[in-house]
Amino acid sequence: MAVYTHVSAEALHEFLKAYDMDEVLAFKGIAEGVENSNYFLQTNKGRFILTLYEKRVAEKDVPFFLALTAHLCARGFPCPKPIADKSGRVQSVLEGRPAALIQFLEGVSIHKASPEHCAQVGNVLARLHLASQGFSLTRANTQGMSTWRGLLQVCEKKIDTYPHDVRDELHAAMDGIEQNWREDLPGGIIHADLFPDNILFRGGELKGVIDFYFACNDSLAYDIAICMNAWCFTPEWNFAPDNARALLGGYQQARALQKDEIDALPLLCRGAAIRFALTRLHDLIYHVDGSLVTPKDPMEYLVKLRFHDGIKDIKGYGLEP
């Protein structure tokens, strides 16, 4: 949750002139988005999210995020459309920060995912992978596999708050992941953070995908693995095979998986689990006092990593090969 940069009513008024908007009906900082300052804005032209990009989002990446969502919207994909100003630009500056005005999407995040939710999540993920084909910009995965060992080593310096065998366990898991990782799977743009917080539902129907600030180029099936971890476990961290079946089924309605993608899923799920275990561990250990972001529990992803360690192939998930 975050509003890092305060926007004065006067600066907002100036900013909106470029969009031919002059009447502000509502303007509230919203406690959403770890990386940016976000405001709910209602004007005479409708409802919007106003985003100011903060330090954690590299300024050079802002055009990538805005162009990607514009590309997806143009192909009918349900994500927030960047609004162009009178001169056609979607990126502006406000209070000294890169800023963008973005369409407001209705809907709310759900927290207990049902198979019906998961089928839609899988389907929208496949549609994201298809709709982003032909997108001309690329962005490396700054949280990709090659970064995890280094992250583990940074965490280790203070990892004595954890039992020693956790350290050994994480290194052993990284050994297996590095030895078996597949760089040859079908690739493209992935969302890379498609957690329940980033999907809006209305009346049980998926209305939109938000928060593309981890989107990058990587293996498409790795994005599925992230979703399996995020959507296919109960709140008690037990695997929910009905959710996984629905998620993969929904995905394959839009894009058929290749055999090597299916075979790689347990490995990719281990990778996705260790990625979030490590970034959460890092955020917990190096949490800046006074930070607006509440650290999440890395144990959740350690538990998921252990579960996937016991899975040899997709039948281990209770799924058909």
Next chain:
Amino acid sequence: MAVYTHVSAEALHEFLKAYDMDEVLAFKGIAEGVENSNYFLQTNKGRFILTLYEKRVAEKDVPFFLALTAHLCARGFPCPKPIADKSGRVQSVLEGRPAALIQFLEGVSIHKASPEHCAQVGNVLARLHLASQGFSLTRANTQGMSTWRGLLQVCEKKIDTYPHDVRDELHAAMDGIEQNWREDLPGGIIHADLFPDNILFRGGELKGVIDFYFACNDSLAYDIAICMNAWCFTPEWNFAPDNARALLGGYQQARALQKDEIDALPLLCRGAAIRFALTRLHDLIYHVDGSLVTPKDPMEYLVKLRFHDGIKDIKGYGLEP
């Protein structure tokens, strides 16, 4: 800015049944309100603020705040109306916290106050003082004059981060305030925190007053003094006599001030200045790392205190007696 308590979509759905609302179109935590968790909520019945009362708001005070704003709304005063559920209750429970659904008011806070703004602020303050007459509940001012010396002593324990003469200056100011304080001025319900953040404007027109969580019984003219400090100084902390003239003029259009209220204004302004200097100093010194509230600069109010120290009567403000 704050969302202390997370509300799940499922708990929200249950909560809204009592209000005959079943469709959630938007639900966003908002970075507003130091004392509570606030959400922007849009349902099939309209737009609302959902407030969860956190520890800093004494649970026993919640009925006072809700009844006060309901009383004011019933008298046409522009403030957010608490929404009654099907059984007529305005106070409920959500995620284990006292909670209320409150009307959403359009408008935005302004940050550079003009005399035109101040005239409306003064007028709405007088209307608040009049409309709350006959309200049956009372609440002591927990930040009233009798608490300031104790607050100063608590701050003193760590006040060596400030120059020593500031300590002497604050004690001397408190001596003068205590010796001259007036308990016999016309009293009633005061807002006690009518800063620019708590007034919504639209197109230059005052649309509403929000955040009654410091409202209490005290001298009405003390509420004017709080507003003079909050609205009648430039961003560089210089006194703005045109703003003060407009504020007092706007006030007296609705409620004429007695001579003893006018005479007491410099004293009350000193009191209001030291109150906010001390609470800001306290928040800065005892700021909990990881707190979601950014401390404000106490120096601003020390500068205002010094200004008022040089004022003998209302002519010192450049105002007509």
